[in-house]
Amino acid sequence: xxxxxxxxxxxxxxxxxxxTQVVAAYPITPQTPLTEKLSELIEAGxxxxxxxxxxxxxxxxxxxxGAASAGARAFTATSANGLLYMxxxxxxxxxxxxxxxMCVVNRGVGAPWTVWNDHQDSISQRDAGxxxxxxxxxxxxxxxxxxxxxxxxxxxxxxxxxYDGYYLSHTHMPFDVPDENKVDTFLPAYSYKHxxxxxxxxxxxxVTMPFARPDRDGVNKxxxxxxxxxxxxxxxxxxxxxxxxxxxxKAIFGRGGSPILSAYKCEGADFIVAAMGSLSNRIKDIxxxxxxxxxKIGVLSVHLYRPFPxxxxxxxxxxxxxxxxxxxxxxxxxxxxxxxxxxxxxxxxIKRPFAHSYIIGLGGREIKKADLYDAIKESxxxxxTFEDTSRWIGLNR
Amino acid sequence: xxxxxxNPVNLTAEEFMHPGNRACSGCGLSTLYRIGLKALGxxxxxxxxxSCLTVMQGLYPIAATQIxxxxxxxxxxxxxxxxxxxxxxxxxxxxxxxxxxxxDGGTSDIGIQxxxxxxxxxxxxxxxxxxxxxYMNTGVQRSGTTPQGTITTNTPIKGKIQKNKDLPxxxxxxxxxxxxxxxxxxxxxxxxKIIKAIxxxxxxxxxxHTPCPSGWGIAERLSITVGKMAVNAGLYDLYEVExxxxxxxxxxxxxxxxxxxxxxxxxxxxxxxxxxLSEQQIAEIQAEIDTKWEGYRQEVG
Numbered sequence: 001x002x003x004x005x006x007x008x009x010x011x012x013x014x015x016x017x018x019x020t021q022v023v024a025a026y027p028i029t030p031q032t033p034l035t036e037k038l039s040e041l042i043e044a045g046x047x048x049x050x051x052x053x054x055x056x057x058x059x060x061x062x063x064x065x066g067a068a069s070a071g072a073r074a075f076t077a078t079s080a081n082g083l084l085y086m087x088x089x090x091x092x093x094x095x096x097x098x099x100x101x102m103c104v105v106n107r108g109v110g111a112p113w114t115v116w117n118d119h120q121d122s123i124s125q126r127d128a129g130x131x132x133x134x135x136x137x138x139x140x141x142x143x144x145x146x147x148x149x150x151x152x153x154x155x156x157x158x159x160x161x162x163y164d165g166y167y168l169s170h171t172h173m174p175f176d177v178p179d180e181n182k183v184d185t186f187l188p189a190y191s192y193k194h195x196x197x198x199x200x201x202x203x204x205x206x207v208t209m210p211f212a213r214p215d216r217d218g219v220n221k222x223x224x225x226x227x228x229x230x231x232x233x234x235x236x237x238x239x240x241x242x243x244x245x246x247x248x249x250k251a252i253f254g255r256g257g258s259p260i261l262s263a264y265k266c267e268g269a270d271f272i273v274a275a276m277g278s279l280s281n282r283i284k285d286i287x288x289x290x291x292x293x294x295x296k297i298g299v300l301s302v303h304l305y306r307p308f309p310x311x312x313x314x315x316x317x318x319x320x321x322x323x324x325x326x327x328x329x330x331x332x333x334x335x336x337x338x339x340x341x342x343x344x345x346x347x348x349x350i351k352r353p354f355a356h357s358y359i360i361g362l363g364g365r366e367i368k369k370a371d372l373y374d375a376i377k378e379s380x381x382x383x384x385t386f387e388d389t390s391r392w393i394g395l396n397r
Numbered sequence: 398x399x400x401x402x403x404n405p406v407n408l409t410a411e412e413f414m415h416p417g418n419r420a421c422s423g424c425g426l427s428t429l430y431r432i433g434l435k436a437l438g439x440x441x442x443x444x445x446x447x448s449c450l451t452v453m454q455g456l457y458p459i460a461a462t463q464i465x466x467x468x469x470x471x472x473x474x475x476x477x478x479x480x481x482x483x484x485x486x487x488x489x490x491x492x493x494x495x496x497x498x499x500x501d502g503g504t505s506d507i508g509i510q511x512x513x514x515x516x517x518x519x520x521x522x523x524x525x526x527x528x529x530x531x532y533m534n535t536g537v538q539r540s541g542t543t544p545q546g547t548i549t550t551n552t553p554i555k556g557k558i559q560k561n562k563d564l565p566x567x568x569x570x571x572x573x574x575x576x577x578x579x580x581x582x583x584x585x586x587x588x589x590k591i592i593k594a595i596x597x598x599x600x601x602x603x604x605x606h607t608p609c610p611s612g613w614g615i616a617e618r619l620s621i622t623v624g625k626m627a628v629n630a631g632l633y634d635l636y637e638v639e640x641x642x643x644x645x646x647x648x649x650x651x652x653x654x655x656x657x658x659x660x661x662x663x664x665x666x667x668x669x670x671x672x673x674l675s676e677q678q679i680a681e682i683q684a685e686i687d688t689k690w691e692g693y694r695q696e697v698g
Contacts, residue, residue: 059475
């Protein structure tokens with residue numbers, strides 16, 4: 001069924017179709033319409049779930065951690081400082097291997113206060129051990145939320161579905177709402193290996209020593225580092241798992257096919273612009289213009305940011321002359337976060353494209369088509385003299 | 398409700414705590430935990446933040462307890478317990494008891510926000526705070542419930558300047574279903590209050606005065622003695638609050654009949670943590686106790 005709704009409503013409908021059992025959330029702009037919609041769906045009886053109106057984001061994720069550990073499918077959503085306030089819990093949920101799904105409605109972080117969009121909030125949590133997926137439009141929001149539950153529950157690793165505040169959260173677009181019965185087929189009932197159960201008691205997340213220790217039967221059990229190594233290994237292997245899940249989704253719903261990266265006019269391109277989220281779609285317009293001018297250029301949209309898909313990045317970029325990374329977040333004191341990751345991925349290649357970095361749109365700074373055009377064109381034409389630091393587009397100068 | 402009195406003879410023999418746990422010798426918490434688990438029974442799920450209890454329950458992969466337990470972050474105990482309760486509700490396992498068990502720092506300081514919110518939401522679980530009056534697990538630093546004048550490792554010379562928070566009173570001001578105070582020196586009173594708490598729907602809170610030999614500077618064998626002294630001197634009162642009404646219970650209610658209570662100086666002087674208290678300060682503490690009990694006696698008439 002086609003509907004015209006906001007990105008936040010698309011996310012809420014995905015959460016509903018996933019038959020989420022526990023929702024906990026704290027209001028923060030621009031996430032609020034998503035969680036308001038969920039309260040409405042639950043109060044109206046359209047979604048049979050418990051909605052816990054917590055007093056903070058830290059508690060929102062705590063409720064989800066408790067609920068998922070006790071055998072229920074749980075969801076939360078936040079933005080910006082809310083995500084930072086729950087950061088301790090973000091790390092905890094990954095370490096505890098809880099299959100949670102959280103929407104991060106991307107917003108810049110304070111100080112100074114901003115309510116507008118950039119990616120600094122979720123990028124700051126990239127090392128926590130979650131899977132991070134960045135989506136580009138409303139259809140991808142609803143589809144990815146549903147896929148995220150299956151992915152989280154298959155690999156027992158929590159998943160963040162990140163989408164741009166305002167650009168996607170508050171704009172209305174047509175999208176297809178998947179059929180409920182088909183979603184039920186696609187997404188099996190929630191299961192978690194270590195559900196709290198009085199009939200077979202376990203002490204979860206207890207103090208774990210640096211070394212392996214024997215259990216009561218004398219069998220050696222992993223130490224902290226071994227457990228963390230498992231998380232890293234299973235994050236790496238979740239890349240093909242996500243591809244399989246996407247294939248299964250496509251077989252039922254007819255949409256998907258590029259869950260890790262999506263390429264636009266990248267076939268045989270000399271230059272490729274890499275970006276995440278709705279910005280990727282805006283860059284398509286610039287690319288179309290530059291194509292008309294005779295430049296062979298495409299856009300690579302990075303959906304799966306953690307685990308970082310090195311092999312796919314290499315395959316997509318190694319034959320280009322240049323890669324231009326445009327992003328809305330950075331590792332302060334260093335460079336653009338995606339830029340650093342892409343460069344690191346390309347390091348083993350014998351023939352490497354040049355790589356340029358641009359920072360754009362922080363705190364909702366207007367992204368002007370002309371600025372994007374000028375920056376991309378300059379990168380393509382003056383690659384030799386370009387500095388290895390991030391250039392900022394649209395500064396007030 | 399069946400008002401059978403629990404005594405050491407009819408107390409259930411089933412143990413849910415294995416011998417050989419990691420509690421310090423003389424630890425008030427270990428007594429409480431053993432008795433508490435007996436009262437709660439097998440069909441319970443625990444939620445525990447960092448505290449002495451985390452360590453006492455054992456290091457992975459060994460556990461000293463036979464109750465499922467979710468270890469959670471310091472500030473999140475009551476929120477995580479709310480999540481466990483919500484999951485049990487959607488799974489139609491509402492008879493399973495959810496019990497949060499935290500220390501005084503984890504409750505009165507870093508955990509008070511999520512606890513306050515859980516009570517306000519009318520959650521259905523039991524929150525137990527064992528109050529040993531400082532951050533004992535990290536090496537005896539002052540907490541919100543540390544009494545004025547106490548020497549701790551971050552109030553090392555002059556003792557804590559400020560008075561302690563009256564945490565059970567703060568909780569009671571939220572009007573939960575049930576509030577009770579207990580002492581580790583009176584474990585059967587604790588047992589009975591748990592039995593009562595779990596028979597009620599809604600948010601229940603039990604606060605326990607819990608002697609800690611290493612933190613308080615007393616011999617291990619004096620743990621129970623010191624706990625009793627605090628109650629009998631009228632310093633720490635055992636009571637229940639239901640429907641906004643506070644009633645002295647068990648050992649404390651018996652004190653109403655006494656004309657004079659043992660002097661608090663006896664309790665204070667036996668513990669090295671109070672060595673910085675002057676005679677003047679001790680007299681002030683005594684005067685506060687006298688005024689408080691004068692009030693209690695007048696209420697009873």
